[in-house]
Amino acid sequence: NAGVTQTPKFQVLKTGQSMTLQCAQDMNHEYMSWYRQDPGMGLRLIHYSVGAGITDQGEVPNGYNVSRSTTEDFPLRLLSAAPSQTSVYFCASSSGQGRPEAFFGQGTRLTVV
């Protein structure tokens, strides 16, 4: 009964470092998305995918890359971390058919110093 699993839960990076946030779902969902949550701004969409091999940009894509080689996994890469990327990151998945709601992981709290 894992649902959406995100790793790591916490991470501290130095400015300029790169890293990958992992996201995996075991519900065979077509759609997966990455959001960032900042105080007073709600959640904003970074990138999303409608299936393996297909990704597209969301509202705030700059500084992030994604790929979707399998249905289960949707990693988010920070190319060169900046303090402005300090945030809580959430991965979500949904089936899209019949049940339009998204299921969220527990989040990754990232601090860039």
Add this chain to the structure above:
Amino acid sequence: AQSVTQLGSHVSVSEGALVLLRCNYSSSVPPYLFWYVQYPNQGLQLLLKYTTGATLVKGINGFEAEFKKSETSFHLTKPSAHMSDAAEYFCAVRAFTGGGNKLTFGTGTQLKVEL
């Protein structure tokens, strides 16, 4: 483009009092509508959703919401607040078709429940 407005970033109620959290949306066509709850240091949990059909939707933990197309609103209510309801609540919309299931969120309402 869709947008969501949640009136009141902080709402405080007494235990046992009515909870009313407001959500208005803009969309060219009636969308899917959701309320999510977030407890401290946790992910988002679905409270309830509107897809089609009955406009009064019941969710978990005694919450309900009514879709009012004429007012473009989807306000969340609970007749009697409990201390365990203290959390942040997010209203979200999703396009009815296409869009890769992208959600647009409001900025959230922090609910405080006082004795």
